[in-house]
Amino acid sequence: MNSRVRLDKRDLILAKGAEVMTRRGYHGAGVQEIVQAAGVPKGSFYHYFSSKEDFALQALRQLYEPRLQRYEQALGNAALSPRARILGYYQELVEHFARQERPEHHCFIGSLSFEMAELSPAIGAEVDAILQRSADSLQRCLLQAQALGELRADEDCGNLASFIASAWQGALTRLKVASNARVLDDFLQRLQRLIQP
Template identity: 85%
Template sequence: MNSRLRLDKRELILAKGAEVMTRRGYHGAGVQEIVQAAGVPKGSFYHYFASKEDFAQQALQAVYGPRLQRYAEALSNPALTPRERILGYYAELVEHFARQEKREYHCFIGSLSFEMAELSPLIGAQVDAILQRSADILQHCLEQAQAAGELSAEEDCNNLASFIASAWQGALTRLKVSSNTRVLDDFLQRLQLLLRA
């Protein structure tokens, strides 16, 4: 029971702290603000995390581990063709942002990459590994599309996956700046053109 409570408290700090760090950035989020958001004493933070940098690394895994799992599941759905999986996944994300009353986007991994990639090689390497894993999942689905004749046999799936992943991150950055989902619509329109045989 005690181990479950300890795990729950750690997960609570990770969840609430990641929200704070996503909104305020790495440098803008102090340990005190993180523990206040989680409703735990400051000593609890240092019981589970050696430092704020250690917290950020563990929070990245806690946030993006499940997201990558959902992405992999969506892009391996046997009920859809590979092309349908990719287009459907990104169309759902675009619709999600379009439904928001206040159109804004705060990206945990984006904030950390801008602030910390050069200052913390450990965080930079972890961010890069997460982004690469996402591109690898997409590449696998693109290769399936190619095998199914949905994509040109001449297409370089590794390069295309890297391009799509980078374009999506760029579109999200524009969304954060402009709060206008047109940039996401543009991305989706171009993606449809890219994924043609």
């Protein structure tokens, strides 16, 4: 079997398995259900993953590396001012949810962190590393905004980045619970007031 086919099968198991695990939770998603969703035999799972925990770790990396790269690119777009980059990025996300007939959000990292962060130090550390990398990207953009006078000179950009990232995760959790995009509009309005001279 060539390496491309092997990689495609692994990617398929990761993608379909992550959907199952997001919907049913870590403990509710059995290996059998994951392989059924991917349409592969059970042996294929253990060919690529040593355990369900190993699968969850690889799925986190597979799903969030492209998202982190898109976030870093958006916040590094030199064609826009730093403040415009941040507000534009979150505005696009809010508009995405507003276009849905019934706004909903299925968050793999959120589901895993609530269920497994304390039970699996490896998963907890991976989730924290992903969230920290996101906050670090935001902090760099906030520092640029500060240098250009778009943010108060006495603002603690690290603390602000952490607060914004946590507030966004909280807003997504509320969206999942209430299926009402208004909470995202509230987030965006507050963000606009937070990021100003």
